[in-house]
Amino acid sequence: MALIELRHLTKTFRGKMQTVEALRDINLSIHQGEIYGIIGMSGAGKSTLVRCINFLEKPTGGQVIIDGKDLATLTPKALRALRQDVSMIFQHFNLLQQRDVRGNIAFAMEIAGMKKADIERRVDEMLEIVGLTDRQHNYPSQLSGGQQQRVAIARALSTNPKIILCDEATSALDPQTTTSILNLLREINQKMGITIVIITHEMSVVESVCTHVAIVDNGDLVENGTVEQVFSQPKSEAARKLIFRKAGADAGVMGDRMIRIVFEGNASSEPIIAGLVMECHVAVNIMYADTRDVGGKAFGQMILQLPEDHLQQEKAIYYLQNKNLRVEEVNGHAH
Amino acid sequence: MPIEKMVPLMIDGIRDTMYMTVVSTFFAYLLGLPLAIALVLTSPKGLAPRPLIYRVMDAVVNIFRSIPFLILMILVIPLTRLIAGKAYGSTATIVPLVIAAAPYVARMIESSLLEVDPGVIEAAQSMGASIPQIVFKVIIPEAKTSLIVGATISSGTILGYSAMSGAIGGGGLGQIAISYGYNRYQTDVLLVTVILLVILMQLIQVVGMTISRKTDKRVRE
Numbered sequence: 377m378a379l380i381e382l383r384h385l386t387k388t389f390r391g392k393m394q395t396v397e398a399l400r401d402i403n404l405s406i407h408q409g410e411i412y413g414i415i416g417m418s419g420a421g422k423s424t425l426v427r428c429i430n431f432l433e434k435p436t437g438g439q440v441i442i443d444g445k446d447l448a449t450l451t452p453k454a455l456r457a458l459r460q461d462v463s464m465i466f467q468h469f470n471l472l473q474q475r476d477v478r479g480n481i482a483f484a485m486e487i488a489g490m491k492k493a494d495i496e497r498r499v500d501e502m503l504e505i506v507g508l509t510d511r512q513h514n515y516p517s518q519l520s521g522g523q524q525q526r527v528a529i530a531r532a533l534s535t536n537p538k539i540i541l542c543d544e545a546t547s548a549l550d551p552q553t554t555t556s557i558l559n560l561l562r563e564i565n566q567k568m569g570i571t572i573v574i575i576t577h578e579m580s581v582v583e584s585v586c587t588h589v590a591i592v593d594n595g596d597l598v599e600n601g602t603v604e605q606v607f608s609q610p611k612s613e614a615a616r617k618l619i620f621r622k623a624g625a626d627a628g629v630m631g632d633r634m635i636r637i638v639f640e641g642n643a644s645s646e647p648i649i650a651g652l653v654m655e656c657h658v659a660v661n662i663m664y665a666d667t668r669d670v671g672g673k674a675f676g677q678m679i680l681q682l683p684e685d686h687l688q689q690e691k692a693i694y695y696l697q698n699k700n701l702r703v704e705e706v707n708g709h710a711h
Numbered sequence: 712m713p714i715e716k717m718v719p720l721m722i723d724g725i726r727d728t729m730y731m732t733v734v735s736t737f738f739a740y741l742l743g744l745p746l747a748i749a750l751v752l753t754s755p756k757g758l759a760p761r762p763l764i765y766r767v768m769d770a771v772v773n774i775f776r777s778i779p780f781l782i783l784m785i786l787v788i789p790l791t792r793l794i795a796g797k798a799y800g801s802t803a804t805i806v807p808l809v810i811a812a813a814p815y816v817a818r819m820i821e822s823s824l825l826e827v828d829p830g831v832i833e834a835a836q837s838m839g840a841s842i843p844q845i846v847f848k849v850i851i852p853e854a855k856t857s858l859i860v861g862a863t864i865s866s867g868t869i870l871g872y873s874a875m876s877g878a879i880g881g882g883g884l885g886q887i888a889i890s891y892g893y894n895r896y897q898t899d900v901l902l903v904t905v906i907l908l909v910i911l912m913q914l915i916q917v918v919g920m921t922i923s924r925k926t927d928k929r930v931r932e
Contacts, residue, residue, distance in 0.1 A: 430837055459839035470834035474852050474928045486848065487840045515928040528834075535838070 378405035379443060379538065379571050380429060386437035387424050398424040400595045402438070411565050411572045413586035413603070415618060418577055420592045426541050426575045430462045431455060443538065460488050463532035467544035469524040471516040478512045481530045488535050502530035506560065522553035529560060542574045546581060558585045579618050583670060591615045607670050608638050609702070633689060634663065634706040637696055639676035648699055658692045659683060679706055712891070712900055720887060721903060727801040728883035728911065731873040735808035736866045742809065743816030746772070748846060750817065751824045758842050775814040780872050783811050784879060799880030804873065812869050819865055823857035824850050856927040863919025867912055874908055884908055
């Protein structure tokens with residue numbers, strides 16, 4: 377049984393003038409130990425989705441089952457107890473401004489009703505893990521964004537949760553700080569086996585830490601699976617948009633018919649493009665190429681612009697397919 | 712008025728004015744704080760929305776806030792007699808002062824509590840905090856600076872009301888100003904009471920603002 381099960385989850389906001397369907401029939405299973413990325417454009421409903429996981433937002437329909445417990449059936453008291461197993465960190469850190477670093481870390485444990493001596497001991501441990509021992513008596517206003525997020529992570533970890541939910545946790549941070557926070561999250565996941573759900577609009581975040589990814593578009597969960605699967609064979613329009621937006625925007629791709637080919641391991645040693653040009657006498661324009669490390673495996677992709685002539689286009693595609701490469705059309709929406 | 716008569720008169724006046732202000736502020740907070748917390752919690756966007764209860768409390772606060780203090784003082788004379796045994800003097804004036812100030816104080820506190828970052832409250836909820844925990848561990852401590860500023864303004868206003876009460880039988884500096892300065896044309900007494908009231912107001916302001924600044928942790932040192 378999955379640690380987090382979402383079944384036919386629906387959330388509708390009813391206003392005076394209009395109703396907004398923020399989430400429509402979401403089904404998702406997240407297992408213990410996974411780092412699950414939930415990605416989508418802003419307004420796609422991903423923040424609402426993560427708030428449904430700990431019932432900060434009550435779903436309009438469907439079930440949220442955490443560790444076998446259906447959240448809708450819990451009493452308010454039982455729900456509060458469950459929330460101590462499901463910590464959350466936020467885009468704007470949400471620290472208590474009037475408490476110092478120690479006080480902020482202690483806060484979650486005070487809520488949980490731990491004994492003072494135990495809290496003090498645990499605060500020291502947490503400070504060690506996030507590397508802020510020398511800053512323990514500072515107030516949030518005296519810390520950088522990255523340091524504040526480390527305090528928030530320490531606070532989230534202090535109650536020994538099974539799950540950590542991250543709502544755009546790196547969106548307010550610069551790239552280097554983002555990397556260090558993501559590394560910290562990965563470390564926590566690997567050392568303590570804590571399941572992490574990461575909400576983001578940045579593909580690079582998913583690429584660098586997630587094991588699995590779900591794509592949310594306009595209230596629908598359009599695609600999910602391992603990061604490798606979704607990256608190499610994006611099925612949905614939204615997934616393609618998110619993956620190619622990065623590729624396309626960097627290279628400034630523009631032109632008529634373009635294809636995307638994907639290399640995985642074996643194919644990368646063979647001179648494919650040279651072969652294509654020499655054997656088929658088809659000239660192609662390399663618009664974009666890169667190799668990325670996705671979940672520890674090298675993964676290459678290339679976007680080629682094909683000549684105008686239809687016959688030559690087909691020849692090139694046939695040749696590439698014969699080399700056992702996956703070939704996909706890159707259509708106008710992709711960039 | 713000769714100085715040897717003026718000094719003891721003014722000392723009594725200051726003592727009575729301070730007594731009314733401090734005691735009234737205390738009781739106004741005793742009533743206003745729970746009222747403000749209830750307003751914040753039961754509001755439609757609050758943690759425990761109860762629209763009907765909210766609307767009733769909101770209306771009651773507005774009604775009391777819209778009655779001018781002098782008129783309120785006359786209106787509550789029967790109640791004042793019931794509680795204080797008489798309707799004149801410093802102690803009796805505390806009754807209308809508290810009734811006038813409590814709704815005012817409630818509004819001041821309410822606005823301070825609403826300033827607290829909703830993100831921090833959400834974080835506390837995500838940790839499984841109960842409503843009392845959120846109120847006493849998050850909302851009030853986070854609003855501390857703003858609450859102290861509010862208390863400073865409120866006690867200043869109560870000081871002003873207490874002086875006004877001198878017109879219809881209240882005590883303190885206000886009563887001295889009216890009975891000597893206005894009724895007996897002793898301009899020197901009037902001037903001295905005004906100066907003393909200004910000094911008292913300044914004192915409250917300086918002390919309150921210093922405490923609020925000193926206890927605020929948001930400022931970089």
